[in-house]
Amino acid sequence: MFYKILLSSVLLIAVAGCSSRYTPVSVKNTEFPIQFLDGATLTPVDYSQVLTELDKVDVVFIGEIHDDSLTHIVEYRILNDLAALSNQRAIALEMFERDVQGLLNDYLYDAVSEDEFLAGCRPWDNYSTDYRPLVELSKRRGMPVLAANVPRRYAASIAKYGEGVLASLPDSEKVWMAAELLALDDEYKERFMKRMGSMDMPQAMQKNDFENLYMAQCIKDDTMAESIALFLSQNPAMRIISFQGDFHSAFSLGVVKKLKLMASDVTMSVISIVPVTGDWKKIDPLWKNRAGFIVVVPRHSISR
Numbered sequence: 001m002f003y004k005i006l007l008s009s010v011l012l013i014a015v016a017g018c019s020s021r022y023t024p025v026s027v028k029n030t031e032f033p034i035q036f037l038d039g040a041t042l043t044p045v046d047y048s049q050v051l052t053e054l055d056k057v058d059v060v061f062i063g064e065i066h067d068d069s070l071t072h073i074v075e076y077r078i079l080n081d082l083a084a085l086s087n088q089r090a091i092a093l094e095m096f097e098r099d100v101q102g103l104l105n106d107y108l109y110d111a112v113s114e115d116e117f118l119a120g121c122r123p124w125d126n127y128s129t130d131y132r133p134l135v136e137l138s139k140r141r142g143m144p145v146l147a148a149n150v151p152r153r154y155a156a157s158i159a160k161y162g163e164g165v166l167a168s169l170p171d172s173e174k175v176w177m178a179a180e181l182l183a184l185d186d187e188y189k190e191r192f193m194k195r196m197g198s199m200d201m202p203q204a205m206q207k208n209d210f211e212n213l214y215m216a217q218c219i220k221d222d223t224m225a226e227s228i229a230l231f232l233s234q235n236p237a238m239r240i241i242s243f244q245g246d247f248h249s250a251f252s253l254g255v256v257k258k259l260k261l262m263a264s265d266v267t268m269s270v271i272s273i274v275p276v277t278g279d280w281k282k283i284d285p286l287w288k289n290r291a292g293f294i295v296v297v298p299r300h301s302i303s304r
Contacts, residue, residue: 034074035281037294039272042283050293054078055085057267058239059228061256063246063291068275070297072130075273079134079241083141088237091138092228094220094244095124095131096147098176104147108139121147134243146231148242150177150223159216162209178222182261183215188253192217195247221248225258232266246272250290275299 038045054060062078064071083089096104100121107117124131138145154177157165163181166174183189192214228240248254249270256270272291276282277299287294 034070034295034297037283037287037296039270039287039289039291039294042285042288042294045293051078051081051085053292054082054269054271057269058232059259059266059268060239060241061249061268061270062241062243063249063270063272064243065273065275066124066130066245067126068273068297068299069130070300071273071275072133074295074297075243076133076137078271080137082241083137083143086239087141087143089239089241090144090146090231090235091134092146092148092224092231092240092242092244093131093134094149094224094242094248095127096121096145097149097151098147098223098227099151101147104145108135108145122152131243144231144235144238146227146240148224148227148244150219155216155219158219159212162212163215176223177219178226180222181215181219182222182258183218184257186253186257187251188257189214191247191251191253217254221255221258224248224255225262228259229262229266232263246274252291269293271295273297 036045036047036050037043060078060082062075064075079091103112103117103120106112107114107121118127135145137143154166154169154173158181163183166177166181193210196210196213224242224244228242231240232238242249242255244255249256250272252260252268252270256268259266259268270291271293272287273295274287274290275297281296283296
């Protein structure tokens with residue numbers, strides 16, 4: 001089934017069309033075809049089948065590349081269509097940190113203005129173009145939004161000084177992070193270390209020990225997973241769509257594995273959105289089992 005997602009400066013609108021193997025995304029009168037793949041077989045699947053499968057689980061993890069514009073348009077479409085099936089959903093965002101949950105709730109319930117909300121919630125630089133549509137859609141539909149992540153200052157301290165820094169924190173601050181830092185010696189760590197070794201890191205990060213960087217990564221995964229687990233335990237009828245960087249959820253590692261360890265009965269599905277430069281129709285065998293579903297989009301940065 002064809003779907004077009006039209007972007008204007010103030011809102012996103014989804015429209016249905018005719019059938020095809022690919023799903024075109026229209027942005028400012030330019031059409032970009034995308035494709036959905038089964039993660040196990042790397043064969044194309046229809047978008048309606050993807051929605052059917054996602055609607056069956058408790059938690060959908062959508063892994064993104066933060067600065068890819070088409071990725072965010074696809075995310076909006078998936079959220080919009082799942083919300084249309086049921087409003088008994090919440091979204092969880094890596095992009096907001098636990099200590100701003102109260103302010104985020106106030107904004108969702110119109111207790112503060114958007115300007116007041118933005119002044120206190122430390123939004124990412126691309127919030128207005130890429131994450132505001134998700135928050136506003138959730139607000140219109142009355143869906144909770146979880147500020148799921150650990151405050152950056154704590155992750156930065158772990159990256160610099162190691163996990164021992166946590167012992168010096170008062171209990172009043174420990175509520176902003178997972179109760180346990182679980183830095184597993186597993187495939188995730190192996191992939192993380194390999195990635196760190198291949199990156200041109202900023203000079204400030206080069207001074208940090210890779211083990212500390214891995215623990216800082218893990219406290220993010222632990223906190224996001226715990227935020228989701230706590231919400232589901234308090235709201236058993238609800239389901240969650242979680243948006244985070246793709247590395248956090250790829251291959252069902254990171255936050256996905258941590259949630260499974262915390263709540264083994266929770267059912268999950270993982271989507272990995274993969275922006276491709278060049279021949280986007282060429283399927284990379286390394287994508288196999290990266291996620292339950294892989295969404296291939298042409299790498300694109302839209303000037304707004």
